Amino acid sequence: MMRRFLVPCLLAAAAALLVATPALAQGPVKIGVLTPLSPPGDAAAGQFIVRGAKMAADEINGPGGVLGGRKIELVIEDDSGTPEKGVAGLRKLASQDKVSAVIGQFHSSVMEAVQDLAEQLKIPVFSTQASAKGITEKHLTYTFRTHVIDPVRVQAWNRFIQQQGFKRVALVAENTDYGIGLSDETKKQFASSGIKAELKSIIFDRAVVDLTPQLLEIKSWKPDLVINIGVGTPAYLIIKQASDVGLFPATPMLVSYDMPARPEFWKNLGDKGAFTTFIAYYHPTMKLTPRGEAFRTRYRAEFKEEPVYGALNGYAQIMLIADAINLAKSDKPDDIVKALLANTFTGWNGTITFPRGEGPYWQQWTPPMLFMQYTKAEMPFAEAKIVFPPDLKTGDLMLHKH
């Protein structure tokens, strides 16, 4: 008698399982954040990127997530600013965590190693703040960037040099892909664009802590401008030691990225940071997209400080990946790549697309650059003057002769 019920019961159980399994498979969509969170990488930078990414994940998951109800789950890995750890991190994200995409790359040397593996494993990887042109010059299918590239950075500072009439420019660059790349590109563009200025370039070992002899050598050369191409600790050491030997602020100094925008800049340098000029991509007075404005408001409320570019970019990249996932109706990496190439996305400061241009302009979106200056010690970032480009400036470059 029992046997008559057995088969229908078994069939019902099987049917229930078949229905349940797809629902069980609707787990979260995982996105990797591979970024420097410990030395020798610029860990302060990585922390801001993670902050922005987390805020994006919260914003997406609040109303329900992507693909009709799946939450975004971030998997955070530390690359310590070294190619070996970057590659190991990507391998883990791809094979163990099975992420749909990876963002967060900050150091160019790490990105260059990571992108080759990403191409093999077919995972889209985003450069969040790595600017070497080689990254997009390789024309890899799975590499994307929403950050400035070094040839454009050099074009900007060359125009700045011409506008200010500087005739002797000294470069102090670290011996990484970033530093050497910028130094070489500056030499190249000086020659090709006929700038009437002399250039002196010094490459130093990133591990060295005492740059006094190099700074003395530059001081004796009497430059009009010193460009500080260090990242993290070396950038601080150059400012401190240039101040100690009397090179700065008598000679203006341009820091190649937005480190001076960070909250700890004044704590580390005190008065020595006054008159620093630097390149930033965000300023509190900038007009942002509605998405960007909303992010800025939430960031200020939660952290009681101005958002930093790394956080804005990390946020924007997670948002656009989520948008791409929704457009593709899929979390598979190849579908995401197709959606990224075919559509327009909203960033924090403009509309983003990924055209496949010539040279380094491949799957590359470049935000505008601002040259800012602190004209006195302990100046809040919000009060820093924009000294270049001419159409956005709010003040003139202040020279400080002793």
Place this chain on the structure above:
Amino acid sequence: MDLHLFSQYLLSGIVIGIIYSLMALGITFIYGIMKMINWSMGEFYMIGSYVQYALLASVLGWDRWYLALPLSMASVFVLGVVVQRFLLRPMYVGGIERRDEYATIITIALMVLFRNLAIVLGGPNQYSPKDYAKPTTLLTLPISGNRVVALVGALVLLALFYVLTRRTWLGRAFRGAAQNRVGIQTAGVDVLRLDMLAFGVGVALAAAAGALLAPDFLVYPENGAISTFKGFEIIVIGGLGSIMGSVVGGLLLGVIEALGSVFLSPAYKDLYGFVLLIALLAVRPTGLFGERERTV
């Protein structure tokens, strides 16, 4: 050649060389007594710099760095004594073969532990105490006040160390243990207690370097790497176990690096010290002031 500029390079090399000597002194002293290489020396330098920063930031205020310095040295001395007593001494009492090598491995593990603890507890960011003194000029060299303080501090500590080893009973015991560990025991000295004190003194010297250099070279988890790196070059150049060797080796290294980085290339600054080291070892394997070892 502009003599004025050359003198600036030379002076900058001499100043940094004396500071490097302080880093090397601790390593060579510990080696002399315990015959083991302390690979975590740089991490004690790092801890010294963090303690200095913490004392100035929280309790003493930015101006009283001269009070924070001995406190920082004392706390690292205590840490060193504890580490030696519980982690290293067991190698020396068990009658283990190759005890120096096991002890060395423990210090490598400590290096990794301390560095990562610093990242977890202090965060990966750089810190800097306020300047100890205003920028000034040393002969022809414009120099940061901090570096002058570090130079004077290093010279004072070197002098104090000389007095300790030459004029006190404890110093004589240290020298005896360095010459002949078995012999000193027959003279009635507790060599295990001496080990503890020697380790504490050695790491306190590294902490002093860290505390003195905090405003110039910044405070962050990896800042000790430079002192380990330079320290070892110097003790090999100067001779393992030789105090005079640390001073002369440090000076030589500082000057060669300064001049090499200006007249050859700054990108290979770290290479010049190693070239000197290899050339010296080829001619004089014991280093400048080292002695051939006599083991009983």
